[in-house]
Amino acid sequence: MSSENLIQKYSITKAIQESTWLNCKVFDFDYYGEIIGVNSQFRIRIHRFWKVNLNDVDEPNEIENINDEGDYWVVDVDIINLNKEEFRYTHLEECLLLSDQDECIFKMEKDSHMCCHSDYAKTSGLDTGYAAHYRPKIKKSVKLPYFLPKLDDQEYYIHIKNGEIKEV
Known part of the structure; x- marks a missing residue:
């Protein structure tokens, strides 16, 4: 089987609406x-997808590359x-990406302030995915951060690098 035949992305909106694994x-x-x-x-189910209000983040000036x-x-998500x-x-960082309708690819962010050390990371749950271990057969609920362009009406997709994604 060639990589050309793989379904590598799935609409985030559809996944949330249908609550599908x-x-x-x-x-x-x-x-x-x-x-x-x-x-x-791995198996994932997406619950929500939301934009972070930086006014809610303590010391937003500590966030790198923003x-x-x-x-x-x-x-x-549940994973x-x-x-x-x-x-x-780190495995998820490499393979669980987001893409948009223009097929631009976005990797997970790994800013330590935003995702681990800030009070916001703890209250929002962003610290749940940072440096996490995923044990076999055990569901883990995590929040995964991405830095995306400020564009209206974008459709985003969960994108699997070098792989495929299918409904269960």
């Missing part, structure tokens, strides 16, 4: 782009690791 697989590929194995598998061209957004062994937050 999504199976995610990340594959290993050979030199020619053919799948040679499954790297990891500018007026974008906003922080949070994806509130179940379907692998035989645990994986860490």
Whole structure:
């Protein structure tokens, strides 16, 4: 099977409206782009997707790499690791991305103030995903941050890098 046949994204709006579980697989590929194995598998369900009001964040000047061209957004999800062994937050950073209707790709943010050390991180739940461990078969509820452009009427998608996403 070639990577060209994979469904790599799923509408966040649709996932929230239907409260559906999504199976995610990340594959290993050979030199020619053919799948040679499954790297990891997990299941996600998206509950909410919201824009962060920086007025709610204590000491927003401590946030690195922030500018007026974008906003922080949070994806509130349940994640179940379907692998035989645990994986860490860094694995999700690499494979669980957001994309927009123009197919631009956005990685998770990992600012320590916004996601871990601030009071906002603790009260909003952003600290739940930062440096988390995902043990096999155990559901974990986390909030995942993304920095997205300030554009109206954008449709965003959960995007699996080097993998596929399907409804369960």
